[in-house]
Amino acid sequence: MKKLLTSFIIIGMIFSIGAGKKKQQSAKKTMNSVFKGFLGLVPYMNSQMKFKDPSNKEEIHTHLTTLKNAFDHASHVKTFSLPGFNPTYEQAKTHLKETLEAFEGGQPDFARVRLRATGQLCISCHTQLKANRGSFGPLNTLSRKDFSSDYDFAEFLFLIRNYRKAERYFDKEINEAFEKTRKMSKINRTSVFAYRGNKIENSLEKTLTIHTKVKYAPEKVLPIVEKYSRNKYLDSELKGKMEGWIAALKKWKKSSYKGKIKDSKELRSFIDQNLAKYSDSFSSFDGRNDIDLLVASGALYHYLYKKPKSKDTPEVLYWLSIVDEHLNKSFLFSLSELYLKRCITDYGKTTWGPKCYRTYRDKISHGYTGSAGVFIPEDEVNELKRLKSFLK
Numbered sequence: 001m002k003k004l005l006t007s008f009i010i011i012g013m014i015f016s017i018g019a020g021k022k023k024q025q026s027a028k029k030t031m032n033s034v035f036k037g038f039l040g041l042v043p044y045m046n047s048q049m050k051f052k053d054p055s056n057k058e059e060i061h062t063h064l065t066t067l068k069n070a071f072d073h074a075s076h077v078k079t080f081s082l083p084g085f086n087p088t089y090e091q092a093k094t095h096l097k098e099t100l101e102a103f104e105g106g107q108p109d110f111a112r113v114r115l116r117a118t119g120q121l122c123i124s125c126h127t128q129l130k131a132n133r134g135s136f137g138p139l140n141t142l143s144r145k146d147f148s149s150d151y152d153f154a155e156f157l158f159l160i161r162n163y164r165k166a167e168r169y170f171d172k173e174i175n176e177a178f179e180k181t182r183k184m185s186k187i188n189r190t191s192v193f194a195y196r197g198n199k200i201e202n203s204l205e206k207t208l209t210i211h212t213k214v215k216y217a218p219e220k221v222l223p224i225v226e227k228y229s230r231n232k233y234l235d236s237e238l239k240g241k242m243e244g245w246i247a248a249l250k251k252w253k254k255s256s257y258k259g260k261i262k263d264s265k266e267l268r269s270f271i272d273q274n275l276a277k278y279s280d281s282f283s284s285f286d287g288r289n290d291i292d293l294l295v296a297s298g299a300l301y302h303y304l305y306k307k308p309k310s311k312d313t314p315e316v317l318y319w320l321s322i323v324d325e326h327l328n329k330s331f332l333f334s335l336s337e338l339y340l341k342r343c344i345t346d347y348g349k350t351t352w353g354p355k356c357y358r359t360y361r362d363k364i365s366h367g368y369t370g371s372a373g374v375f376i377p378e379d380e381v382n383e384l385k386r387l388k389s390f391l392k
Contacts, residue, residue, distance in 0.1 A: 052108045064103055068096045091338055150176065151199050163210045170203035174228060181233040201238055212291055213298035216259035218252040225249065244288030252295060261303045264312055270299060271319060278322050289326065297323045314347035318356050341387065348390030357387055
């Protein structure tokens with residue numbers, strides 16, 4: 001079981017989060033179904049040929065159906081009803097439904113790609129939670145030898161929220177990549193090679209996420225980024241991005257923000273200072289805003305988790321959609337549209353409902369705009385009409 005283990009084993013774990021005593025048995029039953037479906041798929045997910053082999057079609061279909069049904073029947077888990085988690089849960093249900101439909105429709109390659117992407121949905125939920133230092137049950141049997149690289153093992157540890165150990169293996173992956181580049185540079189003495197893979201950047205991004213979005217400790221990650229930014233084998237583009245990270249981390253290190261927003265007054269102040277400039281903007285950035293957005297993501301999720309029924313909820317959902325839109329290029333699976341929809345359907349009659357609707361409408365319009373004009377598909381037009389019906 002290599003890196004594909006991260007795609008589904010995490011899903012089962014979250015079913016146990018937030019389940020009350022009366023429903024623990026039901027949650028455990030759901031989790032067992034997830035593990036059963038996942039473990040049955042492991043031999044096929046690792047091989048494109050096996051996944052496409054007609055002789056394996058029936059068994060793969062059985063396990064995919066098990067996974068889909070497990071999600072469909074998991075609505076009793078309390079955490080999945082919270083506004084910060086529900087969009088991820090609903091997206092996961094849709095994702096698995098469409099994966100099964102693709103497989104049934106004779107598109108095994110597409111179905112396999114979708115399976116491999118599911119882990120990113122898990123990250124969206126898990127980075128809202130604190131580090132997990134308790135027992136990992138059957139996951140305790142897994143070690144570095146079960147994975148093809150330090151990076152794959154680090155990503156697995158990151159997903160199960162064993163952040164301290166994950167950092168160590170991300171660090172090992174970075175040093176190994178630089179060492180390989182150094183050796184290549186020695187062979188060709190005419191020039192100094194710059195590392196051009198993505199493992200260093202991905203490892204640094206995960207480390208940044210731990211110390212900005214999850215734990216909020218910019219003072220701890222700053223020296224790590226500074227150390228690697230001085231490496232002569234660093235690609236110039238990544239080096240420029242890291243310089244932006246360093247400047248932002250120094251700013252947050254001096255900030256009065258301590259990792260939590262206590263009330264509406266602090267929420268107003270935080271948004272005005274750090275997020276107002278992103279309002280109604282869906283343009284991409286070069287990464288220099290990553291730290292601000294990661295910190296904001298953590299702050300907003302924490303506030304939503306602690307105050308799910310607050311009058312501020314629609315506003316928080318709106319800003320989460322803005323933050324997710326900017327971060328989705330590299331850090332996280334974007335749930336931007338889902339947060340806007342939740343804002344519209346649940347809070348359409350508040351002052352934020354129309355704003356969320358306009359933002360969603362403009363986002364859809366922009367996505368279907370080309371040189372010949374705007375051509376929005378009929379199903380999207382109908383969805384806009386449905387969403388508008390929730391407003392005043």
